[in-house]
Amino acid sequence: MTLLGPSGCGKTTLLNLAAGFFSPDGGEILIDGERVNDVPTYKREIGMMFQNYALFPHMTVADNIAYGLRVRHVPRKERDRRVEEVLALVRLNGMAARKPRQLSGGQQQRVALARALVINPTVLLLDEPFSALDKNLRASMQVELREIQRKLQVTTIFVTHDQGEALSLSDRLAVMSEGRIRQLGTPEEIYRRPCDRFVASFVGDANVLRGRLDGLDGAEAIVALGTARVKVPAAPLRGVAPTAPVDLFVRPEQLRVVEADEACAASGIVAAQVYQGGHVDLYIDSEASSRDKLLVRSAGYDAMARWPIGAKVGVSISTDDAVAFAIP
Ligand SMILES: Nc1ncnc2c1ncn2[C@@H]1O[C@H](COP(=O)(O)OP(=O)(O)O)[C@@H](O)[C@H]1O
Ligand SMILES: [Mg+2]
Missing domain, CATH: 2.40.50.140 (Nucleic acid-binding proteins)
Known part of the structure; x- marks a missing residue:
């Protein structure tokens, strides 16, 4: 599911609400049908990768990824197994002992994704994760993310202001403007049958x-x-x-x-x-x-x-x- 809209329309705010960093003045937030308004962030079991996906520079790749497991007191053996599993998933086998600065931008990005996935999140929240990557790398990361997401079947909310990215990655797309969802549908429905002038102009050339x-x-x-x-x-x-x-x-x-x-x-x-x-x-x-x-x-x-x-x-x-x- 992608949230697409111009800068300042409220995409990050919506993710912060889902993650529990902000609490809503009204309405309900449900995860798997359960109301989580009063559940603190650390109990929502959410995987997150935000625009500034700061990795800990002094820690190895493996330690960066294991961090979320350590704070959850997952036993050492189980931790190592899951880190290895997720490293393979993001195709970083053999990189476990490296420091972040010894990795390319795309590899660092994959560490950030691995870190979000390793806790087996209920929901994965991705806030413009590829906006800092160059065009070719962005395209290959998009394909890779889609494959991983399909394999794991993890509910994912992806935020972007890039309409091409939104059309190509999403099963469902919500077009936002000024804090409101203007249209919710499949990428094809949004492109072929935009519901108003804003959606028709914002998504695709018209x-x-x-x-x-x-x-x-x-x-x-x-x-x-x-x-x-x-x-x-x-x-x-x-x-x-x-x-x-x-x-x-x-x-x-x-x-x-x-x-x-x-x-x-x-x-x-x-x-x-x-x-x-x-x-x-x-x-x-x-x-x-x-x-x-x-x-x-x-x-x-x-x-x-x-x-x-x-x-x-x-x-x-x-x-x-x-x-x-x-x-x-
Ligand atoms: N903590 C906050 N308190 C008040 N207003 C905020 C806060 N964070 C963001 N905003 C405002 O809310 C609007 C939506 O911001 P944001 O969700 O970051 O937009 P987007 O991610 O779509 O670019 C903006 O007008 C922004 O200035
Ligand atoms: Mg934002």
């Missing part, structure tokens, strides 16, 4: 096109834009007058550039091209855009030569996943 409501029928509504008619969920548009203007949110990969004289949703002029390796981002100046330039993402690099800067083009929409919201 174009916002000014359209017009062209009919509401049960769960579906139709938004008209140029010659295009786009199907969207009706729920966010209840109460909007027929033919009223609405904002249509469309992902960059759901737009296509076409010849200027083709029937399409919008027209404009190519303002910039950005080569991204596997795809090309075209930025298009268009009156249909409610925000900035339209962003169209095309696979391959053919689009670079075909739609040069300054070209007059059309933009068509090909998706069943657009969403629309009333104009605020």
Whole structure:
């Protein structure tokens, strides 16, 4: 389960509540169905890895990991066995006697994870654990964490402000803003069916096109834009007058550039091209855009030569996943 939201929205506060460092003014905190509001942190058996996962620099890797077991008075033999087990799990066999400074950043990170896991926690709380790692290391740590988490089947709350990380790691995702959960769902539900403007803008790239409501029928509504008619969920548009203007949110990969004289949703002029390796981002100046330039993402690099800067083009929409919201 991931908490995703901009800095300051309350993610760390929520983890601190779950861990018992803060106590809530109201409401209940349940672990395995048991109310733990009045249970102190050390009795909640929570594994934690926070942004500043300070390891004890003077202790060996093994002692760092064993620390939580020692304070719980786990007997020596059992302690050694569990440390060895968890070292293997995070692939640090043979590193037990090293000091933290003799390890790379990624290895230190794995020690911190091992330290959180060794107590067999009821819940694992991870607060932006990878934000200090470089991109490649972060990606491999994400894959590794997911494997370990699946193997151990330990309930995990992961906090991030990085939407890519949230989409790729989570079974469930809660998008937060200003202390509230705006939407809770699978990554796919959140990406394909964002419930409001905030979620639609915060998760993934979105174009916002000014359209017009062209009919509401049960769960579906139709938004008209140029010659295009786009199907969207009706729920966010209840109460909007027929033919009223609405904002249509469309992902960059759901737009296509076409010849200027083709029937399409919008027209404009190519303002910039950005080569991204596997795809090309075209930025298009268009009156249909409610925000900035339209962003169209095309696979391959053919689009670079075909739609040069300054070209007059059309933009068509090909998706069943657009969403629309009333104009605020
Ligand atoms: N101990 C505290 N007392 C009062 N306000 C706090 C405290 N800790 C954090 N805050 C405020 O609560 C809000 C949420 O903070 P935080 O949970 O750290 O956000 P996030 O982790 O999502 O970046 C912020 O506005 C922050 O300034
Ligand atoms: Mg935080």
